[in-house]
Amino acid sequence: MDVRTRSTIHNPDSDQLRELTAAQPTVRETEYGNLNVTTQVTARSKLSTFIVADDPSRHTDPTITRSEYAALARAQNEHIADKDVVVLDGYIGDHPDARVRTRLIIEKENANIAAKQRLLYFPAEDDAEPEFTVIYTPSLAAPGYPDDRIIAVDLDAGVTRVLNADYFGESKMGGLRMWDALMYRRGGLAMHSGLKVVGDGAARRVGLVVGLSGTGKTTTTFSKAGGGAPVQDDFVSLYPGGKVYGTEAGTFAKVYGLTSESEPAVWHGSTQPGSYLENVAMNASGALDFHDKSHTENSRAVISAEDIPGMIYPAEVETADFMLILNKNANIIPAVARLTPDQAAAYFMLGETTGTSAGGKAEAGKFLRVPGTNPFFAYRHEWQANRLRELLDSTSMEVYLLNTGRVGGSEDDDRSSKVTPAISAAIVAAIAHGGIDWEEDPDFGYEVATEVPNVEDTSVLRPRLLYGSQDRGTEYADLIAGLKVERANHMASYEDLLPDIAAAV
Numbered sequence: 081m082d083v084r085t086r087s088t089i090h091n092p093d094s095d096q097l098r099e100l101t102a103a104q105p106t107v108r109e110t111e112y113g114n115l116n117v118t119t120q121v122t123a124r125s126k127l128s129t130f131i132v133a134d135d136p137s138r139h140t141d142p143t144i145t146r147s148e149y150a151a152l153a154r155a156q157n158e159h160i161a162d163k164d165v166v167v168l169d170g171y172i173g174d175h176p177d178a179r180v181r182t183r184l185i186i187e188k189e190n191a192n193i194a195a196k197q198r199l200l201y202f203p204a205e206d207d208a209e210p211e212f213t214v215i216y217t218p219s220l221a222a223p224g225y226p227d228d229r230i231i232a233v234d235l236d237a238g239v240t241r242v243l244n245a246d247y248f249g250e251s252k253m254g255g256l257r258m259w260d261a262l263m264y265r266r267g268g269l270a271m272h273s274g275l276k277v278v279g280d281g282a283a284r285r286v287g288l289v290v291g292l293s294g295t296g297k298t299t300t301t302f303s304k305a306g307g308g309a310p311v312q313d314d315f316v317s318l319y320p321g322g323k324v325y326g327t328e329a330g331t332f333a334k335v336y337g338l339t340s341e342s343e344p345a346v347w348h349g350s351t352q353p354g355s356y357l358e359n360v361a362m363n364a365s366g367a368l369d370f371h372d373k374s375h376t377e378n379s380r381a382v383i384s385a386e387d388i389p390g391m392i393y394p395a396e397v398e399t400a401d402f403m404l405i406l407n408k409n410a411n412i413i414p415a416v417a418r419l420t421p422d423q424a425a426a427y428f429m430l431g432e433t434t435g436t437s438a439g440g441k442a443e444a445g446k447f448l449r450v451p452g453t454n455p456f457f458a459y460r461h462e463w464q465a466n467r468l469r470e471l472l473d474s475t476s477m478e479v480y481l482l483n484t485g486r487v488g489g490s491e492d493d494d495r496s497s498k499v500t501p502a503i504s505a506a507i508v509a510a511i512a513h514g515g516i517d518w519e520e521d522p523d524f525g526y527e528v529a530t531e532v533p534n535v536e537d538t539s540v541l542r543p544r545l546l547y548g549s550q551d552r553g554t555e556y557a558d559l560i561a562g563l564k565v566e567r568a569n570h571m572a573s574y575e576d577l578l579p580d581i582a583a584a585v
Contacts, residue, residue: 081213081239083185084161091169094354097198100166100191101356107192111366113353117192121229121247122359122376124455128222128229128245131458132236140451140461149232152222156241159220164188169210170201172259175395178317178325180262182255183210190218193251196356196382200252200328212238214254218246235261235458248358248382252332256315257456259327263317264459268325269467272454274301275312275326275400277392278512283307285512286397288316288324291406292433292453296484298333299501300404302345302388306509309390310345311397318400318468322475326394330384335360336377338370342501345390349383356382402478402511406453408433410486412547412559415499415540416507417481418518418527421472424479426584428452429465429577430567449570462574465581480511481526487540488547495550497539506534523560524585 092100098115101107106118131139132149144152166186173179181204186193193216222230222243229244231254240254260270274289274297291297302310312326313333319325333346335357340347349355358380361372370379385391405427407413419427431450451461452468472479484504489496510516510532518527521544529541539546547556564585571582 083157083215085165086162087164089164089166089188092166092194094195094198097166097191097195100188101195104189104192108362109366110357110362110368112351112368114351114355114357115192116357116360116362116368118359118375119246119248121245123247123378124249124253125227125229125231125245125247126455127226129231130233132232132234138459141458144232149234152230152232152241152243156215156217156220156243159217160185160187160215163217166191166194168194168197168201169204170198171204172201172212172255172327173325174202174329174393175325178263180212180259181208181210182212182214184214184216184251184255186216186251187219190216190246192356193246193248196248196332196358197251199330199354199356199382199384200332202329212240212255212258214240214242214251216242216251216254218244220244233257233458248380249332253456256327257458260315260454260456261458263325264463264467268317268319269464269471270315270317271452272314272456273312273316274298274310274314275316275324275394275397276301277309277311277397278306278509280307283513285401286311286324286399287508287512288318288400288403289406290403290428290453291484292431292448292450292455294334295406295408295433295453296501296504297406298331298346299343300406300482300484300504300508302343303501303505303508304390305505306512308508309392310388311392312394316394318471320471320474322399322401322477324394324397324400326397329393330382331388333381333383334378335370335381336373336379345388346381346383348389349387350381352383352387354384355387358382399475400477402480404480404482404508404511406433407481407483408485409447409483410490410496412487412543412556412563413481413483414487414521414528414543415483415503415535416511416516416529416532417521417524419479419481420526420584421469421479422580422584423526424472425465425469425578425581426571427481428468429462429574429581430570430585460574460576462577466576466578469578469581478511482507483540487543488550495552497537497546499540503535503537503540507532509534
């Protein structure tokens with residue numbers, strides 16, 4: 081699409097983008113030589129995001145009409161006509177069967193967004209026209225919408241318009257949300273998911289790591305337990321036969337609380353000169369403090385795959401062998417459960433977890449149900465679960481529920497047990513290489529582990545026994561009864577959900 085501007089810098093290289101970014105008043109150089117930007121908006125703006133549609137019945141999330149969108153488009157086009165802009169082209173995805181050429185148009189004053197996006201796009205070395213376009217005007221308010229901000233998603237035209245937001249996540253998700261919808265229309269299912277390889281040679285196994293931001297998706301994906309190597313951190317599409325297609329040439333990782341021991345790969349990438357940081361606290365001399373949340377807990381790093389040790393490009397991986405549905409809670413969810421296909425689609429649909437700062441203040445710390453743990457799916461949410469159930473019939477892929485939180489109570493309850501990253505890593509390695517003993521859980525019907533190699537704290541494996549050993553049987557029974565009613569009511573709210581999926585919980 082043609083957009084008039086005062087001046088345009090077309091596809092600047094990395095040096096040009098760094099120079100433009102360094103000129104921004106909110107950007108400073110860190111002790112490691114990379115650049116750190118402070119933004120006004122610190123998380124994705126869910127309440128300001130609308131799908132353009134005259135038929136709202138096809139969408140669960142809020143919509144605006146095409147006539148309303150046309151007025152927004154005119155206002156943004158008129159605004160940008162008097163602006164200096166940066167235009168960046170690249171591909172979402174690196175496999176010829178799933179990649180989509182995408183264009184970002186961003187005001188020059190916010191060139192850091194283009195610099196970050198360049199690390200995540202795969203290079204566009206041809207002259208093809210973009211299928212998707214993200215038009216981004218942080219300096220233009222949208223009165224009448226939440227926070228005077230709007231992200232308007234026109235799936236039919238392949239255009240997302242972002243007004244009055246300077247958070248990089250809206251650029252990244254602007255393209256990925258449209259890619260997500262396209263993969264669904266083509267018969268696949270794009271998931272908010274990491275992708276990793278565990279082991280090598282004949283023992284190589286590939287796993288999808290499905291989870292809401294902040295639930296341990298990145299930690300699990302980048303863990304080297306079992307001989308692992310990361311492939312993709314954020315969005316992967318599953319197709320019949322277990323085929324998988326990735327999206328990005330790097331990662332947009334949450335770094336609050338980061339240490340070199342907790343996530344070595346992300347630490348390494350975050351401290352490279354070519355990476356970009358967003359909202360990380362730092363002192364006057366450029367020293368970083370990843371534990372300072374005075375501005376936000378949702379501090380981030382954008383890292384190229386070249387700066388992540390051992391990262392494999394997604395086109396090198398053909399199919400997935402197992403899927404992990406992450407669930408970060410502090411109740412009666414076991415550290416791991418093995419699911420039937422109907423159960424897999426059901427727990428995927430429930431998307432139960434505890435919200436984090438990645439979803440803004442409205443979600444942080446609250447119990448959530450986010451279908452598919454994917455807040456970016458643009459159609460009816462239950463269609464995700466129905467599609468997953470269909471795809472599972474085409475593959476022998478195993479599906480597991482993985483709790484990355486606690487069992488038996490919150491952090492301030494000394495009767496509870498934490499599912500540590502080491503426990504999760506041992507579980508993933510055992511899923512890939514074998515060695516887990518299973519038994520059916522009498523309350524939920526899925527299988528729970530009785531023993532996992534290298535997991536000594538077995539209290540996190542069978543919550544029923546943990547509560548029983550602490551004379552909390554009545555509390556456990558009440559939790560089960562309440563959870564079953566809540567889940568049934570939640571499932572009943574989705575009119576298109578397949579009955580076998582709704583009945584599986």
